[in-house]
Amino acid sequence: MLYNKNDGVCRSPEFICTMEDSMQYNSTRNKEYKVASAMAMKQGLSADGGLFVPELFPTLTKEIYEKLMNQTYIQRAATILGLFLEDFTVEELESYCETAYGNGKFGAGNPTPIHYTDDKTAYLELWHGPTCAFKDMALQMLPHLLTASVRKTGDERTVCILVATSGDTGKAALDGFADVDGTKVVVFYPKDGVSEIQKLQMVTQKGDNVFVSGVNGNFDDAQTGVKTIFTDESYREELNEKGIILSSANSMNWGRLVPQVVYYISAYCDLVKAGKIALGDIFNVCVPTGNFGNILAAYYAKKMGLPVGKLICASNCNNVLTDFINTGVYNRNREFHLTMSPSMDILISSNLERYLYDISGKDDAYISTIMKQLSEKGSYEVTDSMKETIKKDFFAGYASEEDTLAEIKKTFRENDYLMDTHTAVASYVLKKYREETEDQKICVIASTASPYKFNENVLNALEQNKPCEDEFERLTLLKEISGLEIPKQLWELQTAKRRFLTACEKTDMKETVTKFLS
Numbered sequence: 030m031l032y033n034k035n036d037g038v039c040r041s042p043e044f045i046c047t048m049e050d051s052m053q054y055n056s057t058r059n060k061e062y063k064v065a066s067a068m069a070m071k072q073g074l075s076a077d078g079g080l081f082v083p084e085l086f087p088t089l090t091k092e093i094y095e096k097l098m099n100q101t102y103i104q105r106a107a108t109i110l111g112l113f114l115e116d117f118t119v120e121e122l123e124s125y126c127e128t129a130y131g132n133g134k135f136g137a138g139n140p141t142p143i144h145y146t147d148d149k150t151a152y153l154e155l156w157h158g159p160t161c162a163f164k165d166m167a168l169q170m171l172p173h174l175l176t177a178s179v180r181k182t183g184d185e186r187t188v189c190i191l192v193a194t195s196g197d198t199g200k201a202a203l204d205g206f207a208d209v210d211g212t213k214v215v216v217f218y219p220k221d222g223v224s225e226i227q228k229l230q231m232v233t234q235k236g237d238n239v240f241v242s243g244v245n246g247n248f249d250d251a252q253t254g255v256k257t258i259f260t261d262e263s264y265r266e267e268l269n270e271k272g273i274i275l276s277s278a279n280s281m282n283w284g285r286l287v288p289q290v291v292y293y294i295s296a297y298c299d300l301v302k303a304g305k306i307a308l309g310d311i312f313n314v315c316v317p318t319g320n321f322g323n324i325l326a327a328y329y330a331k332k333m334g335l336p337v338g339k340l341i342c343a344s345n346c347n348n349v350l351t352d353f354i355n356t357g358v359y360n361r362n363r364e365f366h367l368t369m370s371p372s373m374d375i376l377i378s379s380n381l382e383r384y385l386y387d388i389s390g391k392d393d394a395y396i397s398t399i400m401k402q403l404s405e406k407g408s409y410e411v412t413d414s415m416k417e418t419i420k421k422d423f424f425a426g427y428a429s430e431e432d433t434l435a436e437i438k439k440t441f442r443e444n445d446y447l448m449d450t451h452t453a454v455a456s457y458v459l460k461k462y463r464e465e466t467e468d469q470k471i472c473v474i475a476s477t478a479s480p481y482k483f484n485e486n487v488l489n490a491l492e493q494n495k496p497c498e499d500e501f502e503r504l505t506l507l508k509e510i511s512g513l514e515i516p517k518q519l520w521e522l523q524t525a526k527r528r529f530l531t532a533c534e535k536t537d538m539k540e541t542v543t544k545f546l547s
């Protein structure tokens with residue numbers, strides 16, 4: 030079942046690709062630089078600053094659909110990853126998918142269930158994993174892909190993942206990498222800059238290979254500190270001598286993006302099986318967007334032949350993408366807002382580069398030029414023909430804080446469905462799209478976090494908040510109002526052992542890493 034780029038034939042499991050004849054990935058800033066998927070994932074970013082993209086996209090043939098239709102989520106994931114990662118064997122991918130999504134990690138049934146509020150509105154719940162947010166879909170898989178990639182490239186070093194987090198990513202990385210052989214993970218969070226529940230999730234993390242530290246500073250301080258460590262050549266050399274290679278778990282890594290393609294294809298199969306749509310019929314997709322990774326995965330699924338109509342890009346009031354899609358001008362020189370959907374508080378959407386590379390006709394020189402403009406001036410404008418393509422592929426809109434609260438309340442009242450603040454942004458923008466365009470096609474909304482994870486804002490939206498002793502009293506309050514089960518991963522934090530109680534100065538982050546590694 031390995032797809033071969035030369036003849037488009039799916040191979041039997043016995044066919045094990047070598048690195049040379051498997052699908053190649055090239056950098057968006059230099060398409061002559063080509064590597065197999067293992068090398069792309071090991072490197073993360075290309076040395077020229079570009080992002081790795083597949084040279085050719087596999088096609089979802091009738092035979093593949095037939096196969097997927099009868100598979101479980103885990104099997105579908107192995108099938109679809111196999112189309113992209115030709116330098117991995119079927120057995121390898123199957124075992125990673127089983128470890129990542131099986132063993133009750135995402136509950137007992139389908140890891141990505143769909144909730145219909147009516148016949149044309151389908152909330153794809155991507156938050157049933159260990160940290161209650163959608164980043165688990167990628168970060169439970171990445172450690173397996175990354176460690177295997179390091180080994181496949183003939184490298185015996187231990188991979189040390191460094192993360193600066195504003196909340197969601199840190200915990201998802203900790204949980205994904207915990208006790209994975211050949212890895213260590215160190216997470217820094219701004220000491221007073223994450224929610225109580227996010228902090229608890231991190232400081233109680235289990236695993237012998239993990240370390241968590243607060244930083245006396247804000248998120249930018251933590252991020253700057255991590256970047257400084259990454260670019261410190263002599264430190265890297267020092268670690269190299271100890272058999273350690275530094276790596277990051279950020280969403281520019283292909284190994285984080287490719288697992289996200291799976292759930293759009295799987296959701297389509299589920300829509301067909303549920304009789305909501307006939308095989309081949311077009312559906313729309315609506316995604317609450319920050320770094321443009323999740324929605325790009327839907328675009329890639331479309332490139333493979335999944336019948337996606339419009340991609341609806343939903344932002345909060347950090348609406349740089351709304352403006353870009355509507356005008357073709359990307360301009361990050363604007364006020365930064367802290368919102369109640371913090372995982373979308375982003376002004377530079379890194380994965381957009383991959384989409385622009387694609388629609389520019391793979392013009393690597395052009396991409397280098399506009400990305401240079403972005404880093405020097407904070408803005409760029411794309412060509413007229415690209416503007417037209419963008420308008421065809423995407424619709425963009427944004428929700429204010431009031432819109433977000435109102436959407437949570439309205440959907441709970443009218444449809445008895447409770448959602449978190451990020452999902453509410455998408456839900457609101459979908460309604461705007463339907464009003465403006467009268468396109469009433471069935472739409473899959475990516476639901477990216479459990480309402481319990483953002484309980485305070487959700488209770489405010491329902492106008493039912495009251496002073497609570499702690500997070501757990503609020504979880505109970507939300508349960509009483511909604512009737513929805515409290516995720517046990519959050520409830521159990523109450524009694525979990527607090528392991529990591531220290532914070533360091535922003536100037537001492539390197540020493541903190543060194544101490545942990547020795």
Ligand SMILES: *Cc1c(COP(=O)(O)O)cnc(C)c1O
Pocket residue numbers: 162163164197280317318319320321322323324372373451477478
């Ligand atoms: C990260 C995140 C997003 C944004 O996803 P991108 O891939 O960065 O666009 C949306 N919602 C939640 C809950 C997230 O954690």
